Amino acid sequence: MPLPRLPFDLDLLRTLVAIVDNGSFTRAARRMGLTQSTVSLQIKRLEDGLGQRLFDRDGRDVRLTPEGEILLNYARQILRLGSEARSRIMEPDVTGVVRLGTPEDFATTHLAEILARFARSHPQVALEVNCDYTVNLIDDFSKGHYDLILFKREPQGPGGGIQVWREVLDWAASPRLLLTEHDKVPLVLAPAPDVYRKRALSALDVAQRLWRIVYTSPSLAGLQAAVQAGLGVTVLPTEMVPAGLISVSTRLHLPKLPDTEIVLYRAPGSLSPAAELLALTIVASLEQHRCASR
Helix, strand or coil: CCCCCCCCCHHHHHHHHHHHHHCCHHHHHHHHCCCHHHHHHHHHHHHHHHCCCCEEEECCEEEECHHHHHHHHHHHHHHHHHHHHHHHHHCCCCCEEEEEEECHHHHHHHHHHHHHHHHHHCCCEEEEEEECCHHHHHHHHHCCCCCEEEEEECCCCCCCCEEEEEECEEEEECCCCCCCCCCCEEEEECCCCCHHHHHHHHHHHHCCCCEEEEEECCCHHHHHHHHHCCCCEEEEEHHHCCCCCEECCCCCCCCCCCCEEEEEEECCCCCCHHHHHHHHHHHHHHHHHHHHCC
């Protein structure tokens, strides 16, 4: 007895993901280079094949049904595995060493899964990843120590590079921290020349808020442990504030912090095929993640 055919194919699943990531049928069609009627037809084929509605359409508002939410989770996994299979089969000869420098917090939050997928897809490529402060990454990059670096800078700062992420910063502390808006702000920060440290001190000075540094550590885990214990206030991207910490910007009337952006730099000249492939993978993966989080 033949196995029943699946009621969808990769193109239909890709359209489903594109609609969710871009927030509408129209934007998904534009992004995929299709007409809106084609996108609508593909979703109808998907719904007819499954016998389930996948979207609740209310004017311009497009929301997934419970069945759509279930399928979306599987669709992302199926497309990821399909991409890995394509890479393994169509790019089997990519070899070499790729040296990547990145800030620690960005690596642990956003890069770990991307690098793991890349390693599975390209087992003959040896990744050498080093986490460091931005100023050190740039210095070592200028000396030829890296093929690629990710680093933090002012939004739309000079120097080229490819913007891959934008960080919205906030003041975070433990609910156990006993502090009023009139007290000196106790700070838990990384040592100079950390970008967040510079942002925090500059913003407080401009706002004429008194501050004191109570704890310094080069380790992200060490900083978060100190803040969790109630020692003071730190600066974190809003998406990286862990459970147990809260924003204290409003309660303590702390000044707004300017955003930072994460930029990808490529070594001058021609990159090796392995480094070129990793650069493209990082940019594409982070772009997809940005769309999905909107």
